Amino acid sequence: MINLPVIELKEQPNMSLPTITTQNLGISYWSKNKRIDALQNVSLTINRGEFISLIGPSGCGKSTLLNVIAGLTSPGTDVNGSFNTSGIKEIDYLFQKQTLLPWRTVIDNVTAPLEIRGIPRTERRKKALTMLEKYGLSGFENSFPRELSGGMQQRVLLIRTLIYQPDVVLLDEPLSSLDAQTRALLQDEFLRLWRDTGCTFVLVTHDLDEAIALSERVFLLSARPGRIVKEFQIDLPTERSAIAIRTDPRFQQIQREMWSELTTQVLQQQDRGFALFKT
C-alpha cells in the first residue's frame, strides 16, 4: 500500500455554500455552419467540498460541462442560461490526454504550478519532496517522465494538480489509460486526497463503478443534447476504500440502478440514430 501525503487541512468547507451552480444551461457549437447542441437545460448545484461525478452516453456533453466550469469555452460557442462559480479562486483541470513535460524532471514538473505563482525555489522543492515521498515516489524526483510507469506518471500529474490546493479539481477520465490494478490504487488516493484537502472534486468518467466508489452524488446525463436525467445519492460511508466498497450490497444495488438508467439512455440514442438513418 502506498503511503499517502498528509496535506495541511484547509478550513473545513461549509457544505451549505454552493461552489458551482448552473441554471438552464445550454451549450451549442457551430461547426461548418452546422449547429451542434451539446447541452440543454442543465441545472445543478455543486456544494463546496463535494465529490461529484458526471456519467452518460458518449458525446452527451460531459467534457463540455467541465470546460464551461473551467471557463474554457471556445469562440463560436453559444452559451444560454446562467452559470456561477461563487467564491472560487483556483480551479485545476486534469484531463484524459494530459501529459507531463517530457524535458522536465519529476520534481520540476510537480513544482511548475508553484513556479508560475512565484513561490521561492526552496519552498516549492520542500513541498514537492514531501508530497513525492508520501506518494511512494521518493528517489524518482530527478527522473524524467519517460523513465516512469504509466501509473507513476499519473500520480505525478495528480500531485502537480493538487500541490497548489485548488478550490475545485476537475477530472476528465484521468485514469482511463491505466490497468485495472493501478487504477484501483489511484482511486483510493483520490478519495483520501479529497478527504484531506476539502477540495471540491468533479469527475467525468465512463466507469460506473469508479463513479459510485468515489462520489457523494452522481449525475446521469441523457444522450446529446445532454440534460440531467437522474441524480444518484451515493449513501455509502465517507470513510471508505474504493476497492473494498465494491462488495458492499448497497454499492451493488446502486450499480444495478445506474446501469439500468444508462442502458435506457443509450437505447434511446440508438433509436434516434436509426430514425435519422431511415429518413
Ligand SMILES: Nc1ncnc2c1ncn2[C@@H]1O[C@H](COP(=O)(O)OP(=O)(O)OP(=O)(O)O)[C@@H](O)[C@H]1O
Ligand atoms: N469544440 C467543439 N466544436 C464542435 N463540436 C464540439 C466541440 N466540442 C465538442 N463538440 C461536440 O459536442 C458534443 C459533446 O461533446 P463532449 O466532448 O462534451 O461529450 P462527452 O460526453 O464528453 O463525450 P465522450 O464521453 O465521448 O468523451 C459532441 O457531439 C461533440 O462532437
